[in-house]
Amino acid sequence: MIWSLVRKELLTNLLTYRLSIALVFTIVLSALTTVIGSLDYSRNVASYEDELRNQRELIEQVTIYERLSPTIILPPQPLAIFARGVVGVAPLSYDIRIDDYGRGPEQLFSNRDSGYMKALIQIDFITVVTVLLSFLAIVLGFDGICGERERGTLKQLLTNPIPRAYVVLAKLIGGIISLWIPFTLAFVLCLLIALANVNVVFSGDDWLRLGLLYLLTCLFLAQIFSLSLAVSAFARDTDTALIICLFAWLVGGVGYISALPSFSRYGHDEIPHQHYVDQNDEIWREWRQQVSHWEEQNPPPADAYWEGINRDGRRRFNHPTAYRWLERHQANAMGMRADNADRRYQARYGTWDPLAQEAYVVDRWSALSPFTNYQVLAYRLARTTLDDLFYAGRAGQDYRDTYIQYLRGKNAFGSQRWFTDDPPGQEPMIPQPESITTDMLRSDAPYMMERMAWAEEQQRLANDDAGRRLDLSDMPKFGGRWQRSLGDSVGTMTIGLAVLLLSFGAAVLLTVARFLRYDPQ
Structure with missing residues (x-):
């Protein structure tokens, strides 16, 4: 019986113009962001290979130790095509110097990148999901219960010998699956676009991370839909439900994303x-x-x-x-x-530490908003956060110590x-x-x-x-682990995942509990 109700909800959502329009926008924007990210990735791979070749030639030609100034060149991350984060799709460089060293590597941009473009926000697939698909989740869920009450269809449905729990669970399942369909189509299309680029090669670890990114996004969309359906269960009319949902979307999404970096500055004294x-x-x-x-x-x-x-x-x-x-x-x-x-x-x-701590505050407090929480979790999964940048920097510092010991x-x-x-x-x-x-x-x-x-x-x-020329055949090569393992990345996501799961579960329980006592009149 419940699957018949799920089928009804699913067909109702699929036949609406709002889902069709959102599907078109999602696919178009996702494809555009992936194409741009893929092109950026190819340019930066070429820059990475050029820098690697130049570095190799310099080392081969060096004749004195003072001119030996190795630079660690790290390749761009293919997952950054979908989740740019702080690192982006640029390769990274870490200069090994005797009298100086840094906290993290620097981005090595392609010389065809415009410096003026860095002032603009570069959206990625995660941004499309955070803004567009979350808005679709609200549009599908805000009138899921109160809208049917206003139209009188809910009263007719409840006159049948159907458990109320089945009805509300069918609405949850049908709505969530309706959201997963456009997301899955867009996700598969983005993967195909990325794989069409000969420079993009996903490792086994990357495929696991992509699978987890897919599951994370499905859970995020389910969370937003369940929250909007909970509002629909507590509101008596669609106008009120829509206002509450849109206000929460604007404040928790666009507003919180923009305001959180500003608020983080008040907790730290920035040193000139x-x-x-x-x-x-x-x-x-x-x-x-x-x-x-x-x-x-x-x-x-x-x-x-x-x-x-x-x-x-x-x-x-x-x-x-x-x-x-x-x-x-x-x-x-x-x-x-x-x-x-x-x-x-x-x-x-x-x-500079207060500035880094402000960025860490943004990551920690992002869990208070479903939208920023999802973004930070996705960037941690893609290894494009500031902390991942510093993680690579620690590997560079370790190599610098090894290099100095070699010179000694x-x-x-x-x-x-x-x-x-x-x-x-x-x-x-x-x-x-x-x-x-x-x-x-x-x-x-x-x-x-x-x-x-x-x-x-x-x-x-x-x-x-x-x-x-110097004989550098015995000079230590940069190796070690400069990227987090999948287990380490998931470990940094523990708090955000817990908040996501708990809020999703709480929204489902609230919706079911409220609907069991809901007056369809």
Whole structure:
């Protein structure tokens, strides 16, 4: 009997213009957002491959450790096509530097992206579901009970020997299935569009996440419909039910989504960026003072020892005495640079942390609204939240520590290979600097012109000498887990899922309890 009632509700909904119109809009908007996301993904995959290739070539050509500046390039996430979140479909880059490091990687946009477009909201499939399909759920549910009472059909139905529980459950099931039909069609269409892109390759984990995203969206639509049907059960006329549902949709959806970031600022004191700039300047001032103090105690050799070709941050053909002084200078300075990196990190994120905490507040308090709760859950499932960005950043920090240990194992900080690729026994530009007068060091002096011509010829030969390149075959590769596992992602969704399930269950129970005592007159 109940399935006959479900069939009646389902046919009633399917034959209405509101469902047909919503179906068309849902499919069109979903297809457009997926096409745009897929095109963005392809462009960013090309950017990712270009950056990866450039990084590989730079490492292959590097000849001194100071010029070795690896960058971690992370590929764009295919699930971001459907749920952009904070990360979006852009690849990520994390620079590995000795004297600085960051909390998370930066987005590496395609050079064809417009900077002006970043000021606009880029909608995705999740946004279409949150706004359009949730509105359809309200439109289908607000008059599900009170509308039939006004038309008199509910009184006629209840005169039959049908349990009231069957009637209300049939309305719930029929309405929910009616919502799942346009969503399923749009979801399948979006998947087909994404799979038509040769650059989009879903892993087994991605397919599991897509399946969970489908179930999550079905549950979200069921939640919104059950809440609107509960309003219909408590309201006596459709006008009142519609006003309540629309008000709740506007406040809980559009209003709460827009206002929550503003409200989050009141709970944290934002520190002006100038505070970090001042601290950073002070750190570098102290560093320069320490270096100057060391140089006073260890004066550098005379100018003649430093003559050579110093280009692109690399020294060539300086005198070995100058190199030995630089080795000691570098070994002393590198220890301070590593300490300063930690101090700068603390100073920077002491200033920026309140902003990150505001974003975390938005995620935590999103559970109060079904709409924001669904969005945050979807973004966590797609691994495109700010927390996922910081998770990748922690993997980058771990690799930086490994990289520094590798350099120390190579004694890179205390060897002349940090700043020059001159082999042992390389003839310097000035072989006997102690015998050189000031006049001989002038650029127009015959001696300097002769030695500079020699150095330029040696420079040309050195540039073609593959033996000067660093052997980095044993350099550690970035690996590890820079993305959350499915279990970790679900773990971060626990509170939001609990709120969603409890509110859905409460709405169903309230609707059934109210309908059992409902007066159809």
